[in-house]
Amino acid sequence: MKMNFKAMMVTGLAVALMHAGTTHAEQVTLDVSPAYTVLKSGKKQTTWIRVGVTGFEMKADKERAPVNVAIVLDKSGSMSGEKIAKAREAAMGAIDRLGPNDIVTVVTYDTTVNVLVPATKLTDKAYVKAAIAGVNSGGGTALFAGVSKGAAEIRKFLEKERVNRIILLSDGLANEGPSSPSELGALGASLKKEGISVSTLGLGLDYNEDLMAQLASKSGGNHEFIERATELADIFNREFDDVTSVVAQEVSIKIVVPEGVRPVRVLGNDAEIAGQNIQLLFNQLYSKQNRHVVLEVEVPPSENGQKLSLAKISANYHNMQSGKTDSLSGAASVKFSDKDKLVEKSLDKKVMEDVVVFVANEQNRLATDFLDAGDLFKCARTLEESNIFLKENAQKLGRSAKLEAIIISNGAQVQALKNRDVNRARKDMRYLQNSIDLNTSEISSKLQVQEPVQSPAPPTPRNP
Known part of the structure; x- marks a missing residue:
């Protein structure tokens, strides 16, 4: 207008x-x-x-701020085989993207925590990559301690002129030390106050998405749902695109x-x-x-x-x-x-589009609550009602890539629920919620719709 x-x-x-x-x-x-x-x-x-x-x-690139990054790798027993191999490969590739003015820490954890490379300027990439190459799997999952140790190393060079980031990779449940989403969320919120963000990379289908999503969102970091180890290199690259563009x-x-x-x-x-x-x-x-x-x-x-x-x-x-x-x-x-008519003409469609996106995200969270309560019907129904709400607003606001992406994601989640693939659906829901909160430019589902989703008779959705 x-x-x-x-x-x-x-x-x-x-x-x-x-x-x-x-x-x-x-x-x-x-x-x-x-x-x-x-x-x-x-x-x-x-x-x-x-x-x-x-x-x-x-x-x-010469304008970018130097980074102070801690790579925290889960090397518990469940990370054996292709997972740990691809994790090593991705981490070493990330090291190649950094320069001599950047600070790097490498922390590994299983039942205990090991500072493989203490916080240091990256003047010897070969040394750091060799240390990563020697990482092998075995033991439990002391996730909280691993992140805490990474934060302790970050603090050695903590300053406003550097981008302070922890990148956490895990494929399992935290079973050593503090392990609840609220405890990890509180840790994330505390680190945010210090100027440290945590990006969490959940690998496979056995990690705790609530824990990982809370830690990321409360600290202002990204959360990724990575179903296959072969995706790790691309995800690490995307994460370091962010870190080096602050x-x-x-x-x-x-x-x-x-x-x-x-x-x-x-x-x-x-x-x-x-x-x-x-x-x-x-x-x-x-x-x-x-x-x-x-x-x-x-x-x-x-x-x-x-x-x-x-x-x-x-x-x-x-x-x-x-x-x-x-x-x-x-x-x-x-x-x-x-x-x-004056009221109607004054509508800023781009602003309302963002309102609709965030309201739909709250509906997705409500669906997650129903899922946690064991009510798959109400969960699927809420997602379908959200799609009706999104489609109605898309008609009013015009073609919207954002709204269409969320409609596709909701539909994929509903189909996963119908297929009783609850674990994958829930992980995708948490991934979507974090992506929307961070205003991610490309919103997409990690799931694939295998057959058309039939919507119920239209209810009366709550307009923003």
Whole structure:
């Protein structure tokens, strides 16, 4: 929809950029956009605001920030054969992508933890690769201790100028030491506060996806469901694409809504709502990556022609190019009309698309809860209802690759449930949920639909 300058001023979508640092350094951009710039007058209602940041483009490898990475490898007995061989191969390939200014740690664990390569500058790749090549399988799975030891090595060179990341590979259940999803989630949240993210790579069908997904999501890292060991090299490559393209860290966003406007919920990232203030943190931001959340707010009845401020946003982040802390600010507002057509025309379809994606993700989580309760029917029904909801919104919003990808993923999960392949379905659900929360550009299922999924009679889905 085209908008003239006056209309743009009315919506309050101006974003002011203020920064500390050199004038030549690239900057992250902040976008603050309400789903509707015009609301119906005379009634209390809820509406949505999208708040997002986009990383600037990293034009050359020489511009990238040095990394401080710990590769934590499960070498328990279940990792024998092809799994440990492909893990060694993938880890050694990752080492080849790093340079002499990068810090590398290699930790292995089974029943106990071994620091194979203590945190050190990567001046001797052959030494590190030889150490990895000697890893063999055997023993239990002290996962918590392995991650904790990796974090201890990261802390030796912990600084804002480096990308601090733990990459954890495991194929089994944590059976030594702390082993619950809540305990690993708490560890992830604690590491995030230190500026350390954890990416978790779950291999095969026997690992605990809740544990791995919690650790990743709470720390701001990626979670991957890897069914076949032959996929490991590609997954490691993708992970190191991310690690070597970080342009901003510690992206702290504060949203303040005025009195009379009530914050309802934030979707897309953990957020703390305290009165009229909302606080959230993105640990790391990649080159050209868009990270966003959507905020639902309740607004009071307002008269025709009235204007209302919805929110003011401030953000701070560490710029990995300039080494300085930059600040951003923005705001969102709406006006009210008694004309339904004006309200309808003011819809920002891209914002609403993101709202629909996050609402569908919450429905996927609800389906997972039904699955855990042993109710496969309600789980499948919730996924099918979610697809009806997605298809209805796709018709309103136009063709959407995001919505289509989630529809395909939900359908594949339903088919897996019908085939009683519950384990694979559940792992795919957790993988999808983490991908959506991280605003992954390519949302896809790890499953394949073997036959068409028949939808039930349409219920009345909850619109965003």
